[in-house]
Amino acid sequence: MLEAAEQGLKVSKDEYAAAEPGLRVDLINAQYDLQNADFSVVLIIAGDDRIGMNETIQFMHEWMDARYLQTHIFHLPTHEELERPRFWRYWRALPPQGRIGVYVGAWPLNAIADRVRGRLDGDGFARRLAHIRQFEQDLANDRTLVLKFWLHIPKKDLKKRLKRAKKDKQDSWQVEETDWEVYDIYDRAMPHVETLLAATHTDSCPWHVVDTSNDRFRNLTFARTLLHAVQQRLASTPPAPAVEPAVADFPDALAGVDLSRSLSKEKYSEALNEYQASLAKLSREARKEGLSSVLVFEGWDAAGKGGVIRRITQAMAVRDYRIIPIAAPTEEERVRHYLWRFWRQLPPAGQMLIFDRSWYGRVLVERVEGFSPEAAWRRAYEEINDFEAQLYEHGMVVQKFWLHIDPEEQLRRFKAREQTAYKKYKITEEDYRNREKWDAYVSAVNEMVARTSTGRAPWHLVAANDKRSARIQVLKAVCNGLKGGLK
Numbered sequence: 001m002l003e004a005a006e007q008g009l010k011v012s013k014d015e016y017a018a019a020e021p022g023l024r025v026d027l028i029n030a031q032y033d034l035q036n037a038d039f040s041v042v043l044i045i046a047g048d049d050r051i052g053m054n055e056t057i058q059f060m061h062e063w064m065d066a067r068y069l070q071t072h073i074f075h076l077p078t079h080e081e082l083e084r085p086r087f088w089r090y091w092r093a094l095p096p097q098g099r100i101g102v103y104v105g106a107w108p109l110n111a112i113a114d115r116v117r118g119r120l121d122g123d124g125f126a127r128r129l130a131h132i133r134q135f136e137q138d139l140a141n142d143r144t145l146v147l148k149f150w151l152h153i154p155k156k157d158l159k160k161r162l163k164r165a166k167k168d169k170q171d172s173w174q175v176e177e178t179d180w181e182v183y184d185i186y187d188r189a190m191p192h193v194e195t196l197l198a199a200t201h202t203d204s205c206p207w208h209v210v211d212t213s214n215d216r217f218r219n220l221t222f223a224r225t226l227l228h229a230v231q232q233r234l235a236s237t238p239p240a241p242a243v244e245p246a247v248a249d250f251p252d253a254l255a256g257v258d259l260s261r262s263l264s265k266e267k268y269s270e271a272l273n274e275y276q277a278s279l280a281k282l283s284r285e286a287r288k289e290g291l292s293s294v295l296v297f298e299g300w301d302a303a304g305k306g307g308v309i310r311r312i313t314q315a316m317a318v319r320d321y322r323i324i325p326i327a328a329p330t331e332e333e334r335v336r337h338y339l340w341r342f343w344r345q346l347p348p349a350g351q352m353l354i355f356d357r358s359w360y361g362r363v364l365v366e367r368v369e370g371f372s373p374e375a376a377w378r379r380a381y382e383e384i385n386d387f388e389a390q391l392y393e394h395g396m397v398v399q400k401f402w403l404h405i406d407p408e409e410q411l412r413r414f415k416a417r418e419q420t421a422y423k424k425y426k427i428t429e430e431d432y433r434n435r436e437k438w439d440a441y442v443s444a445v446n447e448m449v450a451r452t453s454t455g456r457a458p459w460h461l462v463a464a465n466d467k468r469s470a471r472i473q474v475l476k477a478v479c480n481g482l483k484g485g486l487k
Contacts, residue, residue, distance in 0.1 A: 001194065011214060026231075033234055049151045049212045055218075090106060091343035096336055161179075253445070259405070259409075261466060292394075302413040305356055326357035
């Protein structure tokens with residue numbers, strides 16, 4: 001791909017002057033039209049020409065309305081960023097619908113730098129590229145227009161620039177030590193660049209490799225490519241999403257849950273004290289070692305998620321955990337990819353994050369209630385697995401719990417709540433209506449477990465007809481998970 005860009009194309013001053021006014025007007029108009037669109041633009045500017053990248057960003061801000069360009073220059077990760085998975089800082093910066101987010105360097109250059117400096121071996125580099133492909137595809141599937149530019153300067157032209165700057169004081173200020181470093185590692189880096197470009201060039205997220213030897217050619221090529229892509233998307237009708245063939249049956253995992261499990265009050269009290277004491281100690285060790293964990297709680301209405309979570313947090317210092325209750329997305333969340341609101345919540349080193357409901361709403365309630373198109377919830381399994389794989393690879397402990405009860409026990413609890421003054425608020429007509437779709441939810445849960453229970457992020461199917469037994473099952477699993485994660 002790089003060889004195709006090394007054409008040494010030239011654009012005269014007259015040609016540039018003639019093209020600039022119209023291009024600027026069209027870009028501004030497209031930018032304003034975008035504000036009313038139902039998609040965002042993620043614009044990645046990366047490459048081996050640092051000066052060319054800086055100049056491209058500058059001219060872009062001059063030609064367009066900089067107020068509506070969200071530009072993010074990703075230097076070395078901060079301490080806060082290092083405490084989270086690598087892509088956390090990129091997810092947090094995603095623009096809402098109607099806006100352009102400019103990512104400078106970002107995940108492409110980060111991957112190349114890590115490979116060249118030996119922080120990634122061949123297998124690690126391949127895994128990073130797979131995460132990049134999935135991330136970009138997640139955005140594209142969500143209707144984000146992903147535009148990727150690799151600004152490339154041939155080595156001979158880079159050498160000329162550096163020599164010229166060394167002699168000419170007017171140019172020397174533009175050259176930094178980084179440019180000399182790029183020249184020194186140029187030959188070692190280019191094979192990895194080629195690998196990255198080839199592995200992450202897809203129909204939905206292609207690379208545009210631009211020769212930067214001539215500034216005017218670079219600017220016009222960049223501007224025309226950006227304009228054409230935005231105008232084309234604004235004028236297009238979203239294609240009907242492809243739906244993968246349905247799998248007839250998945251193993252009935254829920255049928256294998258022994259709902260007769262129970263504990264006496266005496267045994268419960270003894271086990272509760274034992275596991276809460278263990279959790280208290282383990283959570284302090286996790287804080288000391290910087291081990292983060294993510295717990296996901298899903299289950300039937302009235303299955304006892306709140307009671308289980310309280311028994312976990314009773315054993316921990318308040319600073320060592322955070323509970324995130326998940327409801328319908330806010331307006332801010334609806335205009336971004338559905339995983340955005342979960343990525344941005346990820347915990348710092350040493351903290352436990354507890355989700356009361358989670359990203360699995362996409363393949364459960366959104367699927368069953370028809371809130372999400374079939375194509376969207378079907379592709380969510382792969383998106384979720386990649387998300388959780390990144391948490392695991394960062395060193396987080398990821399555990400997922402489905403609290404299972406039978407319909408009779410649920411109805412009994414509904415009736416009991418209606419008779420309890422401080423629990424009445426938990427029961428609505430919708431809770432009763434959802435019971436009519438019990439079988440549909442069973443099918444959804446079984447598919448979810450089959451597709452997303454992995455060694456990195458296992459599902460624990462908890463027999464919860466007996467609340468005491470359910471609480472001990474979860475506490476034991478949480479303790480075992482932390483033990484496995486600690487050094």
